[in-house]
Amino acid sequence: MSVVAMLDEARAARRQKTLIAFNAATLRLGGKTIIENLDLEVRPGEFLCIVGASGCGKTTALRLAAGLHRPTSGAVTFDGEPITEPRREVAIVFQDYGKALLPWRTAAGNISLALEASRVPARERGARIEALLRKVGLPGHADKYPSEMSGGMQQRLQIARCLAQEPTTLLMDEPFGALDAMTRQGLQDEVLSLTHASQTTVIFVTHDLDEAIYLGDRVVGDLPRPRDQLATREHPEFLRLRRQLFDFIKATEH
Amino acid sequence: MTLDRARPLLLPLALTLAFELWARLTHLQSDSLAPPSAILAALAAALADLSIPIATRDTLFAAFTGLAIGSAIGLSLGIAFGISRPLDRLMEVTVEAIRPIPSIALLPIALIALGFGYRMEIVIVAFACVWPMLILTRSAVRSIEPRLMEMSRALRLSAPQRIAKIVIPAALPRIFVAFRLSAGIALIVAVTVEIAINPIGLGAGIMLAQQALRADLMLAYLLWIGVIGYALNILLIAAQRRLFGRAALAGGNP
Numbered sequence: 001m002s003v004v005a006m007l008d009e010a011r012a013a014r015r016q017k018t019l020i021a022f023n024a025a026t027l028r029l030g031g032k033t034i035i036e037n038l039d040l041e042v043r044p045g046e047f048l049c050i051v052g053a054s055g056c057g058k059t060t061a062l063r064l065a066a067g068l069h070r071p072t073s074g075a076v077t078f079d080g081e082p083i084t085e086p087r088r089e090v091a092i093v094f095q096d097y098g099k100a101l102l103p104w105r106t107a108a109g110n111i112s113l114a115l116e117a118s119r120v121p122a123r124e125r126g127a128r129i130e131a132l133l134r135k136v137g138l139p140g141h142a143d144k145y146p147s148e149m150s151g152g153m154q155q156r157l158q159i160a161r162c163l164a165q166e167p168t169t170l171l172m173d174e175p176f177g178a179l180d181a182m183t184r185q186g187l188q189d190e191v192l193s194l195t196h197a198s199q200t201t202v203i204f205v206t207h208d209l210d211e212a213i214y215l216g217d218r219v220v221g222d223l224p225r226p227r228d229q230l231a232t233r234e235h236p237e238f239l240r241l242r243r244q245l246f247d248f249i250k251a252t253e254h
Numbered sequence: 255m256t257l258d259r260a261r262p263l264l265l266p267l268a269l270t271l272a273f274e275l276w277a278r279l280t281h282l283q284s285d286s287l288a289p290p291s292a293i294l295a296a297l298a299a300a301l302a303d304l305s306i307p308i309a310t311r312d313t314l315f316a317a318f319t320g321l322a323i324g325s326a327i328g329l330s331l332g333i334a335f336g337i338s339r340p341l342d343r344l345m346e347v348t349v350e351a352i353r354p355i356p357s358i359a360l361l362p363i364a365l366i367a368l369g370f371g372y373r374m375e376i377v378i379v380a381f382a383c384v385w386p387m388l389i390l391t392r393s394a395v396r397s398i399e400p401r402l403m404e405m406s407r408a409l410r411l412s413a414p415q416r417i418a419k420i421v422i423p424a425a426l427p428r429i430f431v432a433f434r435l436s437a438g439i440a441l442i443v444a445v446t447v448e449i450a451i452n453p454i455g456l457g458a459g460i461m462l463a464q465q466a467l468r469a470d471l472m473l474a475y476l477l478w479i480g481v482i483g484y485a486l487n488i489l490l491i492a493a494q495r496r497l498f499g500r501a502a503l504a505g506g507n508p
Contacts, residue, residue: 066408068404068407068408085407086407086408086409086410087410088410091408092405092408094401094404094405096401099399099401099402100401100402100404100405102402102420102423102424104423104424113409113411113419114409116411116415116419117409117410117411117412117415118410161409165409
């Protein structure tokens with residue numbers, strides 16, 4: 001993997017433990033080396049952003065952490081155990097929300113799928129679905145089909161389904177890449193507050209530097225919290241980081 | 255019925271009328287043709303003396319039982335082969351060697367093994383119905399959006415849950431098209447078996463009328479079989495609309 005831009009911050013001081021660890025992880029698929037000797041540690045409760053040019057293996061690294069791939073050599077561990085398959089406490093938000101939702105189920109039905117998978121009794125599902133829809137800002141849309149919802153709403157729905165798993169870790173693969181700028185900013189703030197409130201660990205893959213710096217925890221230097229879509233983005237530290245990251249990615253692209 | 259909907263009926267009606275006129279003017283004497291009025295009279299008589307209703311019951315019983323057995327086998331194999339590539343490869347030669355055998359060619363064997371009657375006919379119909387169901391189900395399962403399968407892994411759905419909640423609903427619209435195809439084949443094969451050898455049902459009725467040199471009755475049977483096939487198709491299309499109206503719209507499947 002050529003580019004993993006992780007930048008550091010202080011909030012991690014009280015969490016020394018490692019939740020997800022890549023140890024010299026290498027992945028070859030179809031004779032091509034996609035990731036080579038990746039070392040990366042993710043601590044509990046951390047919001048980690050992976051940025052890089054397209055095709056550099058960001059998504060593949062995320063899929064390793066998800067257990068959708070196994071490393072060819074090296075190890076990827078969750079809480080010390082090697083990840084061999086997807087785990088219930090790790091939820092994945094896919095970029096193509098339209099393909100990851102069941103078109104023949106309503107919004108409520110799609111969330112219910114996650115509850116059915118964890119064998120939640122049928123009588124408890126209704127209340128939990130309602131609470132989840134409210135949490136992601138979709139109250140009153142329970143009976144809509146995904147095809148009747150906008151892109152932003154569909155992505156909210158996918159996030160709600162992931163939250164239904166009650167994950168301790170969220171893996172997000174360019175979740176807002178296909179959304180328009182305004183929807184995107186709204187969702188960024190909501191994901192920040194949702195995950196911050198529940199101390200959820202997040203690995204967030206994006207090709208958007210601004211997004212990575214805005215959301216990320218581990219950033220060199222210190223950006224004031226709470227984040228603000230305008231003030232944070234105009235903060236000199238934000239601009240400095242942006243410049244630094246940009247140069248870094250530019251340099252690794254060849 | 256409005257004039258617009260009646261228009262497609264004009265040509266057949268005109269042809270029938272012309273044929274009737276021609277038959278009367280030339281005082282038609284034939285072992286293979288009869289004027290439409292005579293055919294209708296023979297049909298009415300055969301309906302009234304219950305010979306056609308009883309024959310219909312026999313044919314449809316054999317056709318539907320064979321269809322049910324054949325589709326169930328084809329559906330299960332199609333799902334299994336669609337999900338598991340290794341299994342599909344393992345069975346490829348076997349399937350491709352058995353599939354081209356015309357179901358009617360099994361008649362001599364089935365006759366020796368099972369004798370005259372329903373059982374032999376059902377086995378042959380079932381054999382004919384397995385293949386369209388198997389081939390189309392397999393391709394429907396294979397063309398399921400890979401992201402949905404990945405999502406089902408990420409949610410940790412069990413294998414039976416995955417088949418019941420993802421694979422079958424996603425493939426259902428196309429499976430139903432296969433079922434419609436099989437239903438048509440079932441009727442054709444059932445009547446063919448009866449014409450060739452089995453002394454029950456509509457096919458046997460046609461042969462009896464032919465041997466009695468009753469061209470009118472023979473054609474009445476033909477007309478009746480046409481009506482049954484037409485009604486069956488209308489029924490299945492209506493069922494398809496009812497079952498998949500919404501899903502078909504959302505998924506874009508036929």
